[in-house]
C-alpha cells in the first residue's frame with residue numbers, strides 16, 4: 240500500500256520568538272483538528288540566533304493564549320540542512336526572504352522559499368509585520384494574518 244508522503248514545513252522569521260512560533264502553533268492546531276498530524280512535520284526557526292534557547296516572547300504567548308493556542312516552541316536559528324529537510328521554507332516578510340535567499344545553499348533550496356502571506360485567503364497583505372517593537376494591536380494583527388495564511392497553506396498542501 241502506498242503511503243502519502245509527509246509534508247515538511249519550516250516557518251521562519253527574524254527572531255523565532257513571535258511570528259514563526261505562532262505560525263507553527265496555529266498550523267499544528269489545524270492539522271490536529273483534521274487528524275492529519277501523521278502527514279506533516281512542522282517546526283520554526285529564526286534567521287538570527289539572538290534568542291536561541293528562549294521560549295516565545297511573553298506578549299506573543301499572551302495573545303496566543305487569548306486565541307486558544309499554547310506556544311511551546313523554544314527558539315532556534317535556522318541551519319543549512321533545514322533546506323534539505325523541509326519542503327516549504329515559509330518566510331514572514333521581504334527581509335526574511337532576502338536573508339533566506341542569501342543563505343540557501345543551492346538553487347533547489349532557494350526554490351523552497353515561499354511567502355507566508357501568499358497563502359492568505361481573506362487578507363490582502365504582502366508581509367506579516369514584525370510586532371517586536373509594536374503594541375497590542377500589532378500582535379492581534381499577527382495572529383489574524385497567520386490564522387488566515389495557515390488555513391490557506393493547509394488547504395494548498397492537501398491538494
Ligand code: 4NP
Nearest residue numbers: 252253254255256257258371
Ligand atoms: P520575530 O520578532 O521575528 O517575529 O520573532 C522579532 C523578535 C526579536 C527581534 C526582532 C523581531 N530582535 O531584534 O531581537
